[in-house]
Amino acid sequence: MSDPAEQAQQSFQQLTDLMGKGQQMMLEFWTKEHAAPPLVPDPLGVMSTWAKAWSAMLADPARLMEQQQRYLTDALDLWQRVLTPNAEPAQIKDKRFAGKAWAENPAFDFLRQSYLLTASHIMQAAGQLDGLDAAEQAKAQFLIKQFIDAMSPSNFLATNPEVLAKTAETGGANLIKGLEHLLADLSAGRMRMTDENAFEVGRNVAITPGKIVFQNRLFQLIQYAPSTETVFTTPLLIFPPWINKYYILDLTAEKSFIRWAVAQGLTVFVVSWKNADETLADATIDTYVEEGMFTAIDLVRQICDVPSVHTIGYCVAGTTLAAALAVLTARGQAEKVATATFFTAQVDFSDAGELKLFVDDASLDTIDTLTSGKPVLDGRYMATSFNLLRSNDLIWNYVVNNYMLGKDYFRFDLLYWNSDATNVPARWHRDYLDQMYRQNLLAKPGGMTIAGTPVNLATVTTPSYIQGGREDHIAPARSAFKLTHAFTGETRFVLAGSGHIAGVVNPPSSGKYQYWTNDTKADTLDAFIAGAKETKGSWWPDWISWLGPRSGAHVPARAPGQGGYAAIEDAPGAYVKERI
Structure with a gap:
């Protein structure tokens, strides 16, 4: 058995090799020719909505202070439960934290609970934004939720115990494989959800004679x-x-x-x-x-x-x-x-749900920019919009599995179809959003x-x-x-x-x-x-x-x-x- 110094040297060399390979892959990718996307200063009006939401939150200091006090009380209760000897791990139904590793380690158990507690309080505050009209408030809540979902500890290497365990088990090979997946997806212009080579239209899907x-x-x-x-x-x-x-x-x-x-x-x-x-x-x-x-x-x-x-x-x-x-x-x-x-x-x-968030002035301006001088709207834009409505299932789930855990794409016909996007006529698509969703003319x-x-x-x-x-x-x-x-x-x-x-x-x-x-x-x-x-x-x-x-x-x-x-x-x- 090698001594600790030799093991440390081997680990350092392995990490260096992995970093070198990763840098080489990134260099090869970015030196290829890739079409630059249209410049959209504030896509979907995100910054404008954030500014309005923040101003609305600060407009009522008393309510903000009350919300903070409730959060501190709940956070102290959580901390006390964590410090209780032989306390049972929390029963959490959120499938992002369903793995045993989240419950077995007290530090990660506390991390997931504190995240969910914080997320709950932030969304409560987002639901009490005065001074915004109904459309602005709904959009603010949607964007705040997107931010909260993106910041989940499950989405980061250092705070996901399952990814850390996999990295230790494979010596980091999962991260390199995940990087391969990421670069391939960037080249394709979309996040792949399934093994697209496993299906073919006319061979094993769309086969009714x-x-x-x-x-x-x-x-x-x-x-x-x-x-x-x-x-x-x-x-x-x-x-x-x-x-x-x-x-x-x-x-x-x-x-x-x-x-x-x-x-x-x-x-x-x-x-x-x-x-x-x-x-x-x-x-x-x-x-x-x-x-x-x-x-x-x-x-x-x-x-x-x-x-x-x-x-x-x-x-x-x-x-x-x-x-x-x-x-x-x-x-x-x-x-x-x-x-x-x-x-x-x-x-x-009038009750068309969260898709109505994509038909305000900023959203239509974004579509105009993306389709400027073009006859069609790229179907991948619409696919991303639909995926955002269920971002934990249709975005972050694949970020963790495909890019961080480095898992092979699994075979699922429905996801293959979902990834088989279609372009639409730009003029008709914009008219549809404006006439149906926005003006409700039908x-x-x-x-x-x-x-x-x-x-x-x-x-x-x-x-x-x-x-x-x-x-x-x-x-x-x-x-x-x-x-x-x-x-x-x-x-x-x-x-x-x-x-x-x-x-x-x-x-x-x-x-x-x-x-x-x-x-x-x-x-x-x-x-x-x-x-x-x-x-x-x-x-x-x-x-x-x-x-x-x-x-x-x-x-x-x-x-x-x-x-x-x-x-x-x-x-x-x-x-x-x-x-x-």
Whole structure:
């Protein structure tokens, strides 16, 4: 066994080698050519909001002193508990501190408890900022929470016992591997959440058999091969959001809503939107309704030789579908759509949640700067905005695991899809944020026009099935519920367990979550929940039970490529494979 001096020399040499390797990796990265990002002096108005929040806090010294006194009292209580002999470690549910190492060492146990205590008091103070309007206060609370989450001791090498143990165990190799991950992600321009080499569109995701039967500059139309001998007369046309790839509804075979819908005897068509480029620089809501939705609806009617189609609109596509239904009604063509189903969609944005924080002057100015002279907004900007809404799960979790612990990226199809960002037309995206989120024009009769037609949702009588997610942080359930009062036709609202994605993509075979229904008309979401019936598992069977009786008799199954439109290529097609 070597003596302590020799061990110290070996450790010093190992550390020196690791530092040298790390410096070399950084040098190689920064000497490559990288496009400089646009200069945004105060992105999202962060500094302005901080200044207003700080001024509001100092404006009431008595309240600030009272808050500080409560904090000191709680901090002394915590210190006393820590000094109590043989005290049991605190039971903390926060998964950032769930590892045994946080509880086994009294110093780290105290560190996590003191952090959570401080964070709690800061957020209490943030909720009592007088002198700010509601929007400014909400933005201040959001930014303060982002700061608090970023400062968690779990996010730093010196204060994370799990990272320290891993570093000692590997001699620092985890940090070098983490640095490799970091530099690779910087080169890619995004934080990778999963092993992207483990998945490929058309190989193990987006694999339901079908054909591309039409395409234009905006979308490819997929018709899926039947899996039953007969099908309902009325086909189903799905409009996914153009801010994401459509295959969230066609992940693995076990999770695919599309494959499941085909198995229920539906002839299923899906719009696969073009990953926006310069050819869509002129696109507006008129484009997505006229060239997109109306074109697809008429194509499916012609291919299947039917008077009407079922439709589904997911998220922003649901918002646009609602507007499209109002336009069809105004033109005397409402019969083209037999039913409309809305997945986590909004039409009244007065309760649109934290995403409204990204539509103030500073945020729109940031988008203008990022898109100056460009036809599209880089999809990675939107992906980051969505991730910020759940930063602990979707940002800091990966900072710790990928960069500090140096773990291999694990394989998860949903995260692969989440990382497969799409560009959007810059002009239309800014208009959408301004017209929908900021001015809430869609909720106002005649507030907006599409191709010269005023939009009034109250004229829509199309039977509608409306799904919301109880934990949805993108389209809050309270906001989605307002669809039930936007139309004058028959509506059925279903509240699904989980959020914006898992609340939708929940196949019956998984046995996960639950959903709530209420056959009594409710004026508010709270009233709906108060009288709701809970059912375990997926809501999909409830949907097909609602849709089936509205779908006509069964007819021989329809193969893709018939009906006057020959197959162009196999599904999933070329558009969905375009990556940023």
